[in-house]
Amino acid sequence: MEILMAGPSPTTQSAAGTRLNRRGRETRQRLLDVAIGCLAAGSGEPLSANRVARAAGVSWGTLKHQFGDIDGLWAAVLVELTDRSGANSPEIWPRFSGSIRERVGEMVEAIWTILGTPEGRAVETLRAGLPNDQAERLSVFPQTAAAMAGYEDAWLRAFEYSLADLSLDPDKVHRMRCLIPPAIRGINSERRLTPAAEVASARAGLVDAITAYLQ
Template sequence: MSEAGSTMQSAAGTRLNRKGRETRQRLLDIAIGSLADGSGEPLSANRIARAAGVSWGTLKHQFGDIDGLWAAVLTELTDRSGANSPEIWPRVTGSVRERVREMVDAVWNILDTPEGRAVEALRAGLPNGQERVEIFPLTTAAMAAYENAWLRAFEYFLADLPLDADKVRGVRTLIPMAMRGINNERGLSSPADVANARDCLVDAIAVYLG
């Protein structure tokens, strides 16, 4: 869980007891699973509540509204990824290319997990631009925190090398975007072509960073 059990609160500001914490976690797990299953159904808080066997009122008590639910989902997924926990990151060594390879492989692997699919489904299901900010302010902030955690992790992979800071900033933004594009080909192109595309991305970034 993303919060200590003794201090976890509902959207109404009340401290959750053990049953309340278990209900909250069950709702989060079901929401993540529902997003990840690829059914194409609309994002629906009622659907999550029904699957968890609770009322809309219970979900509202826990998260406030659909915006609060998706924000909590993203916070949970950030914690699960470990990207926001530098104390558990591995010690990084190797050449620029080897490190870029690790970064690319990390994104590739997470995109093929239920957690990664849940994030991508949520990204695709939310409105874009200012409309997202206005309708889903909490979710927008939580999505930014999720992405920033990964950006910090990418910087960590390269931090001890004498590289151009502007190029590093560009690369840390490029990798997730490029990997989402390659991931879209996962079920459409041959495994060899997809692997070659990843290899080319690694080589191009390594050359660019010098």
């Protein structure tokens, strides 16, 4: 499955509901690009809207006008990253063919590749910086939580789409839909510490297991 990185999606309104002119849209895009870069760098500094504003060379007031608060900023980052990945655009998804194993392998490879990109690292840094408690996360970061769910769902729908023309048990497909992201993240967490050959074997083993289960 080819990884498609689309261009930025245009936004015409600020968080305050005012229409953005060309300069305002450019400022918004610069803030998003800087925020993604800060997250991807994973420097260990706390996730901070002030940090993003400073790095972008704008005031906190400008960032607040664009996104409202840090919850609005992180939500906009996730929407931007979903759009860039192309995972939320079924009209550009490729037509799938081949065996179950080939299709599962393509999807696992696609998600694995995304995790290794700056965009993928940004999402993982953001995930790690959110509260672990679901109730707290939904209370403090409701927009971000919704956008994160949308980001995840886009890839999972792509997985279902890749198998849609095959006669498979829908319950089994759903279970694998839920398994794949945490399984790949678990393998990805070993990327820096485990020999590459072992990591590759783990990915191949995941594909074999999913294929056997679906068959």
